[in-house]
Amino acid sequence: MVAQNIFFGIIAFVMVVAALRVVTTKNIVHAALYLVIVLAGVAAQFILTGAEFVGVTQILVYIGAVVVLFLFGIMLTRARIGREVEVDNEKRWLAGLVALVLFAVMSFALVDAFEDSRIESVSGGTPQLTSEVSDAIFKDYLIPFEAASFLLLAALIGAIVVARRE
Amino acid sequence: MGDPLYAGGIGLTVVLVTLLKVLVTFVLLLVATMFMVWFERKIVADMQHRIGPNRAGPWGLLQTLADGTKLFFKEDLLPDRADRIVFRLAPVLAVVPAFLAFAIVPIGGNFAEGGTVSMFGRETFLQLADPPVGVLFFLAMSGIGVYGVMLAGWSSGSKYPLLGGVRATAQIVSYEAALGLSLASVILVNGTLSTHQIVAEQAGAGFGGIIPNWNLVVTGVVPAIIFLIAGTAELNRPPFDLVEAEQELVGGFNTEYSSIRFALFFLAEFMNTVTMSALVVTLFLGGPSGPVWGPEPVRTWFFPIFWFLLKLVVFLFVFVWFRGTLPRLRYDQLMDLGWKALIPLALGWFLLLGAVRVARNEGWNLVVTFGAITVVVVVAVTLLNLSLRAAQRQRLADAEVNA
Amino acid sequence: MSDFLRSYLTVGIFLGVAVVLVSALLGLSSLLRPSKPTPQKSIVYESGVDPVGTGWAQSQIRYYIFALLFVVFDVEAVFIFPWATRLEAYGLFGLIEMGIFIFILFLSLVYAWRKGVLRWV
Numbered sequence: 001m002v003a004q005n006i007f008f009g010i011i012a013f014v015m016v017v018a019a020l021r022v023v024t025t026k027n028i029v030h031a032a033l034y035l036v037i038v039l040a041g042v043a044a045q046f047i048l049t050g051a052e053f054v055g056v057t058q059i060l061v062y063i064g065a066v067v068v069l070f071l072f073g074i075m076l077t078r079a080r081i082g083r084e085v086e087v088d089n090e091k092r093w094l095a096g097l098v099a100l101v102l103f104a105v106m107s108f109a110l111v112d113a114f115e116d117s118r119i120e121s122v123s124g125g126t127p128q129l130t131s132e133v134s135d136a137i138f139k140d141y142l143i144p145f146e147a148a149s150f151l152l153l154a155a156l157i158g159a160i161v162v163a164r165r166e
Numbered sequence: 167m168g169d170p171l172y173a174g175g176i177g178l179t180v181v182l183v184t185l186l187k188v189l190v191t192f193v194l195l196l197v198a199t200m201f202m203v204w205f206e207r208k209i210v211a212d213m214q215h216r217i218g219p220n221r222a223g224p225w226g227l228l229q230t231l232a233d234g235t236k237l238f239f240k241e242d243l244l245p246d247r248a249d250r251i252v253f254r255l256a257p258v259l260a261v262v263p264a265f266l267a268f269a270i271v272p273i274g275g276n277f278a279e280g281g282t283v284s285m286f287g288r289e290t291f292l293q294l295a296d297p298p299v300g301v302l303f304f305l306a307m308s309g310i311g312v313y314g315v316m317l318a319g320w321s322s323g324s325k326y327p328l329l330g331g332v333r334a335t336a337q338i339v340s341y342e343a344a345l346g347l348s349l350a351s352v353i354l355v356n357g358t359l360s361t362h363q364i365v366a367e368q369a370g371a372g373f374g375g376i377i378p379n380w381n382l383v384v385t386g387v388v389p390a391i392i393f394l395i396a397g398t399a400e401l402n403r404p405p406f407d408l409v410e411a412e413q414e415l416v417g418g419f420n421t422e423y424s425s426i427r428f429a430l431f432f433l434a435e436f437m438n439t440v441t442m443s444a445l446v447v448t449l450f451l452g453g454p455s456g457p458v459w460g461p462e463p464v465r466t467w468f469f470p471i472f473w474f475l476l477k478l479v480v481f482l483f484v485f486v487w488f489r490g491t492l493p494r495l496r497y498d499q500l501m502d503l504g505w506k507a508l509i510p511l512a513l514g515w516f517l518l519l520g521a522v523r524v525a526r527n528e529g530w531n532l533v534v535t536f537g538a539i540t541v542v543v544v545v546a547v548t549l550l551n552l553s554l555r556a557a558q559r560q561r562l563a564d565a566e567v568n569a
Numbered sequence: 570m571s572d573f574l575r576s577y578l579t580v581g582i583f584l585g586v587a588v589v590l591v592s593a594l595l596g597l598s599s600l601l602r603p604s605k606p607t608p609q610k611s612i613v614y615e616s617g618v619d620p621v622g623t624g625w626a627q628s629q630i631r632y633y634i635f636a637l638l639f640v641v642f643d644v645e646a647v648f649i650f651p652w653a654t655r656l657e658a659y660g661l662f663g664l665i666e667m668g669i670f671i672f673i674l675f676l677s678l679v680y681a682w683r684k685g686v687l688r689w690v
Binding site: 027029030033036052053056057059060063064065068071072075076127129130 | 249251252255297298299302303305306308309310312313316317320328332335339342359
């Protein structure tokens with residue numbers, strides 16, 4: 001248990017630093033790479049709490065496909081190496097304030113909802129089985145699953161329409 | 167489920183065995199990669215009536231090491247417009263996932279009797295790790311390997327490597343989809359994502375006790391073929407190596423790389439080849455399974471590893487064979503193959519297998535089922551053809567109007 | 570720590586060893602190789618003039634479509650994998666569920682195909 005808490009702390013710290021760098025760096029591709037670090041941290045946290053299928057899926061889809069898509073978009077339209085001053089926003093203090101308020105609201109919501117409860121320790125039991133995830137998707141959440149397919153279809157059609165217009 | 171080494175407390179033995187396995191896997195992968203480079207050069211030379219490397223070491227075996235050492239001592243050039251950090255990061259991002267992907271491959275173990283070997287008194291699997299989602303882990307590592315290519319192209323600071331990198335990435339990514347979908351059929355028939363379980367399911371007799379229970383046979387031959395083709399394309403190996411062919415070096419994603427960084431890309435590609443062959447063997451040919459004889463240590467140690475290495479070398483040869491005989495595909499032919507042929511085929515075959523499984527479980531008449539499936543397939547293909555032809559006619563009409 | 574976490578820890582150790590090896594190779598090489606940078610060596614290799622202007626970006630949008638299609642099919646594969654492990658329990662109804670899902674996503678491929686974005690790369 002102690003080991004897991006230590007790992008959690010380390011990964012969380014790395015994630016926070018990387019997330020800060022995503023918004024403060026002046027190079028877009030670097031921002032995307034810091035985002036990869038954050039997402040990898042998320043995957044590691046999932047695995048640490050036993051949600052193994054979700055963790056590996058996070059790496060496979062988010063890091064392996066979505067950020068690749070972002071980078072394609074960046075490289076094909078900007079592709080400039082080095083700092084770009086236009087990326088930075090002047091209203092930094094306002095943004096910081098909004099972020100602080102958001103942090104306060106989310107912390108309050110989390111603490112209020114969960115209070116003292118602990119994540120079921122994985123040390124004694126088994127990790128979440130893929131079959132459990134599968135049962136949840138195809139029995140309880142069937143409609144959202146089919147809706148997801150329509151969403152993806154719509155997204156693809158939209159992107160193709162926009163791309164072809166250029 | 168899971169490696170029996172880790173059940174129970176952690177003692178010194180467990181740590182030692184784990185470290186030993188890490189070291190052995192590491193060394194095995196590196197040696198296999200170096201062997202593969204030499205193997206390819208010798209066999210391709212033989213196919214072209216040449217001798218191939220024969221100076222460095224007996225039969226030129228140390229040629230790879232010699233080449234690596236030479237590259238090691240070359241000056242490292244950094245283009246002035248390059249992004250230094252990412253330029254240095256890209257080769258690392260190419261090599262490290264190549265290492266990690268091999269972790270889930272079972273190298274040995276007699277699967278007819280449980281698949282474990284005993285080391286220092288503890289039972290363990292002869293694979294580095296057996297996460298319950300092993301197959302997904304391999305796909306995830308392939309996904310990360312894409313970054314090496316893409317970032318190498320971008321960080322070189324010139325539009326030609328960038329374009330080369332983007333094209334190479336588009337190719338890898340297209341065939342990764344086909345790769346994953348062909349694996350769906352394997353998972354369907356074995357009902358598990360863990361490589362250890364998949365190999366265990368393939369051990370033992372199949373039809374009439376003669377044809378082994380390998381997934382190659384059980385899934386029909388089609389998913390294995392799709393996996394092999396998609397794997398070759400994803401590795402950027404001939405005949406799909408347009409983006410890094412020697413005749414077309416200008417604009418390749420690693421044009422600006424020299425010295426050890428170039429060597430790392432090269433190493434990553436061959437390491438991925440070894441891993442891909444190992445996976446074909448594991449997922450479709452039963453991994454280390456094969457007839458075993460003899461007393462205990464020989465049965466559980468020697469024969470399974472021997473069968474695994476034999477099958478691995480067969481597939482390494484298949485990859486070299488492709489290189490020596492097939493002409494290179496054009497980029498558009500390559501993308502057409504991936505999207506218009508392999509993906510629909512993989513999906514269709516997967517649904518077919520699913521339907522046959524369900525039919526068998528529910529006890530329906532198999533002839534009627536096959537008849538129904540044939541009708542559905544014919545209707546689907548006809549509809550697809552009609553719609554595509556209609557779209558083509560529309561395009562031609564538009565072109566005439568605009569011309 | 571449960572045994573499944575321990576197997577990931579083993580992968581983590583392997584990762585560490587790989588990173589250490591690669592860094593050692595790079596570090597050792599930087600110690601041993603010559604370093605005489607001259608301006609000529611740092612010029613990027615070009616066999617001609619870099620294409621300039623906005624015309625270049627438009628023709629490259631077609632590569633973006635492939636990445637997008639990959640996202641769609643990657644998500645599809647991620648749903649297919651757990652379903653495939655449990656087909657026995659889902660029976661015919663499950664097959665139809667997945668069939669509808671695959672059919673709709675296949676429609677997206679057919680749309681891209683018909684619109685001609687998969688041609689002439």
